[in-house]
Amino acid sequence: MNALLSKIFCAQRVLKNTPPQGEIPDDETLLRRTFRVAWPSTLESFLVALVGMVDTIMVSRLGAYAIAAVGLTTQPKFICLAVFMSLNIAVSALVARRKGEGDREGANRVLAQSMVLTVMFAIVITAIAILFAEPILRLTGSNAETHESAAAYFRIISAGMIFNVMSMVINAAQRGAGNTKIAMRTNLVSNGVNIVFNYLLIEGHFGFPRLGVAGAAVATVIGTMVALAMSVLSVAHPEGFLYLQFQKKRFRLERSTLATIANIGSSSLAEQLFLRFGFLTYAMIVARLGTTAFAAHQVGMNVITISFAFGDGLSVASVALVGQSLGEKRGDLARIYLSFCQRVGLFCSLTLAVVYSVVSRDVFRLFSSEEEILVYGEMIMRMVALIVIMQVAQVISSGCLRGAGDTKYVAIVSLVSVACIRPLAGYVFTYPLGMGLFGAWIGLVLDQFMRLILTSIRVRSGKWLNIRI
Template sequence: MIDENQIIGEIPSNKKIYKRTFDIAWPSALESISMSLIGAIDMMMVGNLGAKAIASVGISTQPKFIIMAPIMALNIAVTVLVSRRKGEGNRKAANEYLLTAWFISGVLSILLSVLGIIFARDLLTFAGARFDYIDTAMDYFRIIMVGNIFYCMALTISSAQRGVGLTKISLRINLAANLVNLVMNAMLINGLLFFPRLEIKGAAIATAIGNFVAFVIALKSISNSDEYLAFDYGGKIIDFKAMKDIFNIASTSIVEQVFLRIGFFMYAKSVAGLGTVAFAAHQVTMNVMHISFSIGDGLSVATSSLVGQSLGSKRGDMAIIHGIVSQRIGFTIAITVSILITVFKVPILHLFTNDLEVIKTAFIPMGILAICILFQIPQVITIGSLRGAGDVKFVAVLMFISVTTLRPFLAYLLSYPMGLGLTGAWLSVLFDQFTRSYISTNRFKKAEWIKIKI
């Protein structure tokens, strides 16, 4: 699996390696899939309200993630640092990172969410929201910003739990929250039982309630001193050495996240300009893509944890092996998902909307998506390996090249001057995924990342 000159110590059997990878990966993958499925079910429920409703929810996605970019960067740092300290056997330091990061997360999430509420119209207008649905989109966006405060703080705890390999805890947090979200969606969107029919506002309120439930359960998961991560084990809530270490990684990760969000934002803005029906069709296809991404993301999180722990215990050879094993699993899954989308794309589209114009418009993008997935899932896992090793500068540069520059540029060029419309926008996604896959794979194979000190 690796070169003999890379071997440092005894290598476990393939069976043991795959078993350990599966033990950590399946809860993480299931968690990511469940979150994407809930998002998809949200879209299905909202989809029955028409193309404008789909567009209202969809246009809010990138502004939300731009606001969350600093939190996402913080959480990358938490996973990397906690996993490395776990590998070193330093439980106290792992908890100091958690407590410090959680405090920072709380302050940032409140500040950023308030700014999101105040500047909702400006953000959505810049994202490309059209006059026929911007008021509805504003209502939705402002409500989810309230729930975002709790979601961000829960996410930081989950990121630390993933770092030590406790992916089942993170899974329980999100499954419970998603179940609440799903039930409240049905009640508030459609006005079931004694609840009012709130339509899109109902979807937003349901999401906010689910986020609060996630926060409560996440908090409970670190309240027991017998657990590896616990509030009363790490000492000070704000540890300045821990804060410095977090900043060293998060400062680069925030650049990566900003590059990502700017790229996705500009891409979505280009697509929004194609019209309400085209944007609705795009959002439906993106929801299917999010489900496939979630599979890769789940494996990526597990790989980051395994790589970080391996490097913490001075086993660079095992870090490489865990990365390779996860990539093999991911590629097998990618082939399966690609075939399923190719064969069942029309029934899948009917799950999201009964608008025949939207379904017709989404048909070709779904075909392109089936090809994208063959590159998407493996590259997400490979980048997870690099992040787990602390190779965040390389990842940031890669995101700038592929997501911030190539994707939006090609989306505009192919959609407008070349007249390919939504098909052109999705061809730009395919090129972006291929570029990231090719460059990240080459970086992984060189194995320079196992020498990074954090």
């Protein structure tokens, strides 16, 4: 076994004939550090995705309309979060680079400024989301059966956005510093709270009111409040690399720090907007197929999220390890850590592909017993088994590019693949070619394939090794 691992995870093979830029730790040490950073973020992403699936299962007891109603809010919710997600990408990359440079003050300055920006954006976006909830959801494809529940869910989630986004920015900084266990604990506890209150509020147990779909939204907000409390505590220890002294001068906006954040964050924002435009357009295309087809699609997207979790966790690790290595002026180590993350990801994706091929219909039975949904499920799971291999690989490569500050290229990839190829191919295969939901999923496959090709080309070019942030 050790001999096999030494062949798969070999730093010399990664570097080939390229001379090292300094002392290279032995392969076991490099692999151990990769796992030490990667496993908490991977476990966190997986369990968060699993909780999302459990959330959908609990809501599904109300009927297919409830699955569809919650599903309709997914893309509007992520559009609202686009600014914060792009900001968090910048925070993780910058904190990782500053840690590699040994600049603790610079890292804490980035976090403090980002928290101020987060509060400002949250106030504006929350107000817009609550005021325009109904037209937004009509645009995404709600109908008489789903509209009222979807609007209530979206308004409640939006009202609690401030707790979520403040926790997100602190956790992003902790991940950049390599403290992935902190973010993992925060999310595990908050999602556990979410599940408990789902049970109490969706159907009304132990004297709690029966709120239905709205109860799931309230439970989510309560979970994010707990997450924020834990996140704030994580930066309240003077001995930590990230330590926020809550003094007024620390939170004054500074032009130099804001310019650095904006340099990366603007490209990340463009990426997020392209992603959300593509995902929203794609969801609207599927919503036109009807409540049952959209409910089946939503279950499939939950499964996709589970597999994405493995790639996302390893992507977080690559952001931290690549960013810190480049901060130390060690491009050779950055390439090695990326390669190790990719190889772990390949193992995970192949394992998931086999599992998905075996369980197919059984997974969908967790959500519904309707025969039409189960038939859709068999088709979707076959597609997911193919998608997961491409998805995990491209997500890890994208994380490496973000960690290096190459966010403009990732934004271009999102524009080409997600904003154009996915919705256009999905529409053509679904309606003009008459392939229905199967056609929509062909569009998703083509999107993942194109992203894999484009990110792989960029990673192999090595241009990301020379970006200054």
